[in-house]
Amino acid sequence: MTSSLLDRARDLARRFxxxxxxxxxxxxxxxxxxxxxTASNLLNxxxxxxxxxxxxxxxxxxxxxxxxDLSVGSVMALSGALAAGFAVRRGLGTYGGIGGALVAGLLxxxxxxxxxxxxxxxxxxxxxxxxxxxxxxTLVYTQxxxxxxxxxxxxFWGTGQVLGIPVPVILLAVLSLxxxxxxxxxxFGLHVYATGGSEEITRLAGVPPDRVKLAxxxxxxxxxxxxxxxxxxxxWSAQPNAATGWELDAIAAPVLGGVxxxxxxxxxxxxxxxxxxxGVLSNGLNLLGIPSYYQQVIKGVVFILAVLLxxxxxxxx
Amino acid sequence: xxxxxxxxxxxxxxDISKGFPGVQAVEDVTFEVTCPEIHALxxxxxxxxxxxxxxxxxxxxxxxxxxxxxxxxxxxxxxxDAQGLGISMIHQExxxxxxxxxxxxxxLGREPGARIPGVIAWGTLYDRAERWLERLNxxxxxxxxxxxxxxxxxxxxxxxxxxxxxxxxxxxxxxxxSLTERETTxxxxxxxxxxxxxxxxxxxxxxxxxxxxxxxxxxxLRDGKRIGTAPISxxxxxxxxxxxVGRELGKMYPKTNAESGPVVLExxxxxxxxxLHGVDVQLRAGEIxxxxxxxxxxxxxxxxxxxxxxSATSGEVRIDGRPVRIDSPGKAxxxxxxxxxxxxxxxxxxxxxxVRENVVLSAMDQVTEWIFVNGVEARRLAKxxxxxxxxxxxxxxxxxxxxxxxxxQKVVIARWLTRKPKVLILDEPTRGIDVSAKAEIHGxxxxxxxxxxxxxxxxxxxxxxxxxxxxILVMREGRVxxxxxxxxxxxxDLMYAATGGKANHDE
Numbered sequence: 001m002t003s004s005l006l007d008r009a010r011d012l013a014r015r016f017x018x019x020x021x022x023x024x025x026x027x028x029x030x031x032x033x034x035x036x037x038t039a040s041n042l043l044n045x046x047x048x049x050x051x052x053x054x055x056x057x058x059x060x061x062x063x064x065x066x067x068x069d070l071s072v073g074s075v076m077a078l079s080g081a082l083a084a085g086f087a088v089r090r091g092l093g094t095y096g097g098i099g100g101a102l103v104a105g106l107l108x109x110x111x112x113x114x115x116x117x118x119x120x121x122x123x124x125x126x127x128x129x130x131x132x133x134x135x136x137x138t139l140v141y142t143q144x145x146x147x148x149x150x151x152x153x154x155x156f157w158g159t160g161q162v163l164g165i166p167v168p169v170i171l172l173a174v175l176s177l178x179x180x181x182x183x184x185x186x187x188f189g190l191h192v193y194a195t196g197g198s199e200e201i202t203r204l205a206g207v208p209p210d211r212v213k214l215a216x217x218x219x220x221x222x223x224x225x226x227x228x229x230x231x232x233x234x235x236w237s238a239q240p241n242a243a244t245g246w247e248l249d250a251i252a253a254p255v256l257g258g259v260x261x262x263x264x265x266x267x268x269x270x271x272x273x274x275x276x277x278x279g280v281l282s283n284g285l286n287l288l289g290i291p292s293y294y295q296q297v298i299k300g301v302v303f304i305l306a307v308l309l310x311x312x313x314x315x316x317x
Numbered sequence: 318x319x320x321x322x323x324x325x326x327x328x329x330x331x332d333i334s335k336g337f338p339g340v341q342a343v344e345d346v347t348f349e350v351t352c353p354e355i356h357a358l359x360x361x362x363x364x365x366x367x368x369x370x371x372x373x374x375x376x377x378x379x380x381x382x383x384x385x386x387x388x389x390x391x392x393x394x395x396x397x398d399a400q401g402l403g404i405s406m407i408h409q410e411x412x413x414x415x416x417x418x419x420x421x422x423x424x425l426g427r428e429p430g431a432r433i434p435g436v437i438a439w440g441t442l443y444d445r446a447e448r449w450l451e452r453l454n455x456x457x458x459x460x461x462x463x464x465x466x467x468x469x470x471x472x473x474x475x476x477x478x479x480x481x482x483x484x485x486x487x488x489x490x491x492x493x494x495s496l497t498e499r500e501t502t503x504x505x506x507x508x509x510x511x512x513x514x515x516x517x518x519x520x521x522x523x524x525x526x527x528x529x530x531x532x533x534x535x536x537x538l539r540d541g542k543r544i545g546t547a548p549i550s551x552x553x554x555x556x557x558x559x560x561x562v563g564r565e566l567g568k569m570y571p572k573t574n575a576e577s578g579p580v581v582l583e584x585x586x587x588x589x590x591x592x593l594h595g596v597d598v599q600l601r602a603g604e605i606x607x608x609x610x611x612x613x614x615x616x617x618x619x620x621x622x623x624x625x626x627x628s629a630t631s632g633e634v635r636i637d638g639r640p641v642r643i644d645s646p647g648k649a650x651x652x653x654x655x656x657x658x659x660x661x662x663x664x665x666x667x668x669x670x671x672v673r674e675n676v677v678l679s680a681m682d683q684v685t686e687w688i689f690v691n692g693v694e695a696r697r698l699a700k701x702x703x704x705x706x707x708x709x710x711x712x713x714x715x716x717x718x719x720x721x722x723x724x725x726q727k728v729v730i731a732r733w734l735t736r737k738p739k740v741l742i743l744d745e746p747t748r749g750i751d752v753s754a755k756a757e758i759h760g761x762x763x764x765x766x767x768x769x770x771x772x773x774x775x776x777x778x779x780x781x782x783x784x785x786x787x788x789i790l791v792m793r794e795g796r797v798x799x800x801x802x803x804x805x806x807x808x809x810d811l812m813y814a815a816t817g818g819k820a821n822h823d824e
Binding site: 186190191193197200204205207 | 412414
C-alpha cells in the first residue's frame, strides 16, 4: 500500500512537471517583457492557441488508442475551403457552409477509420495518404486560389467575442470539458484507454476495439474540420495552403502533455497544457523580438527539454 | 435435471476432437469435472491442454464432440457464450490492462451505468469491485492502477474478475509459473476456499508437486489424447510423469560428478544501488551454482549486474583473478560470459526471426567476411548447434515464435554456446517448460559444467535447485542469506534462509 502511495506521488509529480514547464516559460516571458502578463495579451495567446488546441483534442483520442492522425492539417484546409465555398459560391449561407464542412470532416475521419480497421492499414500510413489526398482535394476545389467573401456571421466564429472572451476560446473551453467528461466518465472513454492498452485484451472483455477506433478518427476529423472553419473565419477567407504542417503541432501538444504515443496514458488536461506551451512560446518569443528563424530552434529545444523532463520523472526500469 | 448435486458430473466434454492444419491437437478426449473439485490437467507442451480449455471457453470450436454442463448440452461458440454459462479462464499471460485501475479491469465491458446513458457509475463500480476483493481476502484498493501490482496480486484481480462474472468453473492456466512459493501458498488457500463455496477449478500446471498439493483429481493428456483420469491419492509423481511422457524418464536430475576447477568469476561486495546490497559470490569452472530466493530477493539483479546490464555502484569483479570492469553486456561477452535471461520472449529471442539467425547472432564475427555474412557458413554453424542441442524445429528457417518453450530456450542457450563461454548465467531456465524438455535442459547444464563451463543457475523451484546444483546460494533482500551443499540441505532449509526465519512448514 505504501508503495502505491509513492507511485501516486510520482504520478502527480509527472503530471505537474509539464505544467511546471509552462509556468517557467510564462515566468521567463513575464520578466522579459512588460506586455506579456497583460489581460489583453493573455487573451490573445488563448485565441492563438485555441484553434490548434481544438484540433489537438481530437488528436488526443486517436493517440490514446495508440493511433495517430496525420491528416488533420489537410482536413482543416479542405473543410475551411468547403465551408467558404458552400457559403459563398453555393449560396448556402454561413451555417450551410459550416455544417457542410463539419460533415465533410466527419466523413474524412470515417474513411481514415475504415482504412485502418477494415483495410488493416497502420494509422500512420492511412492518415499519411489522407493528408496528401485531402490537400489535393482542397487544391482541386479551390483551383489553388483563396475563397473570400464570407459573411460577418461566419467571421464572428473566428474573431467575435462574447463577454469579452474570443469565441474560439469559448469553443475550446466547452469542447475540453466535453472531451474530459467523455474520457473520464463514459464507457466509450474507458474503452478508448482500454483499446490503447491492448486491443486483444479489450476484445476478450467483449468490447469491439474496431468500433472504438472508427469513432476516434471520426472525432479527430470533426475537430480538424471545426479548426479549419475557425481558421477560415479568422482569416476572412479560405486559403488552399492553410494549416500546412499544423498536424505536427496538433501531435506535439498531447505528447508534450504526457499523452503516450503508445496509447492508453494521458488526458485532456495534459493536451491543453501542451498546446499552451506551444502557444505561449510563439507569443513570448515574438514579444521579445526574437527573429523567427531562431524561434524555431528555441521551440525545438524547449520541446526536447520538456519531453526529457517527462521521461526523467517517469519510473525507469 | 440441471441439478449439480455433489459428485454429479458438473461438466462433461465428450469425445472432443480438434485439428489444425497438419496436426490433430485434440483427439477423442473426454473430460469431466464434478462440482466442486480442483481438477488438475497435466501434460507436456503440445499435449492439447490449452486447446481443450480454449474449446471449453469458446476461443476455438471443436470439430467433433459435445459439451454438457449441469446435465444439459450446451453450445459454446464465443468467449461470451462461455462467460454466460459461468465458465471463466485465467490465461497464463494475464489479461489485465496495466494503466487501468483494478475496478476498471474487473468491469471492463460490463461497466455499471449511471442514469445518463453511456456514463459509468464509478461509485457503484468500485463498491462492487471492493466486495469481490474482500471476498478473496485481498487487501487492495480497487482504484489502484494494475501496473503497480505484483504478479500475484494481478492474479487475484483475475480471480475477482472471474467471480464477478458469476463463474462457477474457473480454468487457471499455469497460475503459479511466476509466483513465489509464498504467493503460491496464498493462491492455493484462495483456490481451496473457492472450492468450499462451490466453485470448480481446472488447474493446469507443469509443477507436479503443486498438482499433488492442491488437486483432487488429475487428468493426463499426451499427444492430444486422454491417457487417464484418477483421484490424486491413487497416484504418485513417477506414475504421472510416466503417463505424461509415455516412457520412463531418465533420472530427473542428472548429477554431474565433475571436479570443480579454479575460480573463474569472483565478485566481492557487489551492489547495484537498488536491489543488490554487497553480495560476494565465487564461481568455479565446472560447477553449477544454484541461486535460490524469493522473487525480488535480488537474484536477477545479481545476474544483470554481473553481466553488465545494470551498472554496479560498488564492488569488485575478477575474472580468472584479474580485476575487470563490466559496464555493458558487450564487455561481459568479450570477457567470455553469457546470460540466458528470465524472460526469453522479451529479452532472449527475436521471435519473428528464424532459428538460424537467432543462433548465429552472437557469433557473427565467425561467419562474416569483411562486411558480408557468409550464408553457407552461418547455416553450417546454426545446423551444428541445432543438432548438438537437439533443437526440434522443422527447419533452420523456421521462426522461433513457432517453436515450443523448451526448444526456444535451447535456441537461446545455443546462441551463447556459439561463443564458447567460460561463464554461463541462466535465469529461471526451465520456467514454463514441460517435463521432458526440462530434463534435457538440466542435462545440457550438466554437460556444460562437465566441459568446464562455470554455470550460475537462478531458479525458484527448490527441487531443481537441490537436484542439479553443486553448491547453493540463497539470497534474501539483496544479500546472500546462506550457502548450502545440496546433499546436506532440504527444501525447508532453503526456504528458511530465503524467508528469513519464518519456515514454510510452520504455517
